[in-house]
Amino acid sequence: MRVLILGGDGYLGWPTAMHLSSRGHEVAAVDNYLRRRLAREEDVEPLVDCPNLHERCRMWNTISGKEIQPIITDLADRSACSDLFESFKPDAVIHYAEQPSAPYSMLRHESASLTLHNNLGATANMIFAVKDHCPDCHIIKLGTMGEYGTPNCDIPEGWFDLEYQGRTQRSLFPRQAGSLYHTTKIMDTDMLWFYVRMWNLRVTDLMQGPVYGLETDENSGHEALYPCFAYDEIFGTVLNRFCVQAVAGYPLTVYGKGGQTRGYLNIKDTLNCIELALNSPADSGELRIFNQFTETFSVNELAERVQAAGRDMGLDVVIESVPNPRKEAEDHYYNPAHTGLIDLGLEPNLLTSETLVGIMDLIARQRDRIRHDRFVRSVQWS
Ligand code: USQ
Numbered sequence: 001m002r003v004l005i006l007g008g009d010g011y012l013g014w015p016t017a018m019h020l021s022s023r024g025h026e027v028a029a030v031d032n033y034l035r036r037r038l039a040r041e042e043d044v045e046p047l048v049d050c051p052n053l054h055e056r057c058r059m060w061n062t063i064s065g066k067e068i069q070p071i072i073t074d075l076a077d078r079s080a081c082s083d084l085f086e087s088f089k090p091d092a093v094i095h096y097a098e099q100p101s102a103p104y105s106m107l108r109h110e111s112a113s114l115t116l117h118n119n120l121g122a123t124a125n126m127i128f129a130v131k132d133h134c135p136d137c138h139i140i141k142l143g144t145m146g147e148y149g150t151p152n153c154d155i156p157e158g159w160f161d162l163e164y165q166g167r168t169q170r171s172l173f174p175r176q177a178g179s180l181y182h183t184t185k186i187m188d189t190d191m192l193w194f195y196v197r198m199w200n201l202r203v204t205d206l207m208q209g210p211v212y213g214l215e216t217d218e219n220s221g222h223e224a225l226y227p228c229f230a231y232d233e234i235f236g237t238v239l240n241r242f243c244v245q246a247v248a249g250y251p252l253t254v255y256g257k258g259g260q261t262r263g264y265l266n267i268k269d270t271l272n273c274i275e276l277a278l279n280s281p282a283d284s285g286e287l288r289i290f291n292q293f294t295e296t297f298s299v300n301e302l303a304e305r306v307q308a309a310g311r312d313m314g315l316d317v318v319i320e321s322v323p324n325p326r327k328e329a330e331d332h333y334y335n336p337a338h339t340g341l342i343d344l345g346l347e348p349n350l351l352t353s354e355t356l357v358g359i360m361d362l363i364a365r366q367r368d369r370i371r372h373d374r375f376v377r378s379v380q381w382s
Pocket of ligand 1: 145241258377
């Protein structure tokens with residue numbers, strides 16, 4: 001298939017590009033380096049040096065003999081986005097091209113505004129470009145489990161039957177996000193659903209939980225092909241941060257009571273899920289939703305697992321509860337369904353001590369680059 005990866009320079013976009021290229025797809029990785037720019041501006045660059053997209057595509061070609069086409073363009077620019085789809089004519093598009101950080105979206109008015117304009121603008125431009133140039137293209141959109149929030153009831157995969165005063169209507173499950181970033185993902189879903197109804201687009205919306213890890217089958221042994229791995233408060237996800245903190249001898253920063261529970265997955269499973277969705281597209285006129293995670297953990301459970309894995313490596317890992325900078329439930333019910341991707345054939349890479357030791361071993365090689373002042377920034381939600 002001809003596959004466009006929007007946000008192809010990012011933590012997940014680049015590994016996805018290599019993964020699909022290794023499977024024989026014709027892949028273009030598209031990015032405007034927004035994420036790199038924001039990290040530079042906030043002085044929170046990633047743990048591992050990431051060569052630019054052109055360089056990484058060349059390295060990938062040398063290693064694998066396969067080609068990924070790098071395209072540097074801004075999808076929030078309407079005509080640039082339209083030109084891209086007109087010339088590439090993808091069979092499928094994988095849309096990661098969003099400002100991905102909840103804390104960044106809560107920093108200040110300017111960062112909120114950038115998140116809104118970039119995320120909704122790029123999504124709208126992609127929708128129009130697909131309609132105009134490749135209406136049969138399968139849109140695979142990265143959503144987030146955070147769209148649902150933490151309701152006091154079970155969470156289905158996107159849809160449920162709403163019953164009210166004796167009548168029933170199939171409906172999107174109620175969503176209430178905990179950050180502006182997560183709210184833009186809700187708005188994306190609503191916009192996609194609207195245009196699925198109007199224009200019979202085929203869309204898969206993947207409600208993904210926080211991802212951990214940095215090694216995949218394609219980059220193993222090639223540090224320069226590792227994804228941009230963040231460990232700072234703004235762009236780092238919790239388990240990746242805990243692994244870096246453990247290696248650095250910094251107390252694991254559990255926010256508040258640590259009962260916050262989310263659905264997590266290994267970066268290798270992100271790639272597997274994308275491939276499964278790609279190989280079995282949504283129907284025309286369908287908004288198909290999968291909850292993309294493999295296991296649920298509370299923050300306390302994650303910290304305890306990292307502490308135990310650290311012990312196996314001879315590290316003395318301390319867990320510390322710090323005041324929660326976010327406004328979120330710290331003790332709540334959480335039971336989301338996640339059978340759709342398993343039914344398609346997903347075989348999860350579960351979180352074992354061996355997995356954690358593997359991640360921390362790779363991090364330990366970068367020990368000298370870890371900056372303690374990046375762990376806490378205290379971006380306050382309210
Ligand atoms: N947390 C801590 N200590 C830390 C960092 C985080 O206790 O040092 C807590 C947070 O308060 C939260 C949980 O860990 O309750 C998860 O936080 P996170 O930073 O790993 O994840 P989040 O901000 O929700 O966002 C991340 C990605 C985002 C993706 C989302 C999936 O940055 O792009 O959409 O995970 S989900 O969380 O399911 O919505």
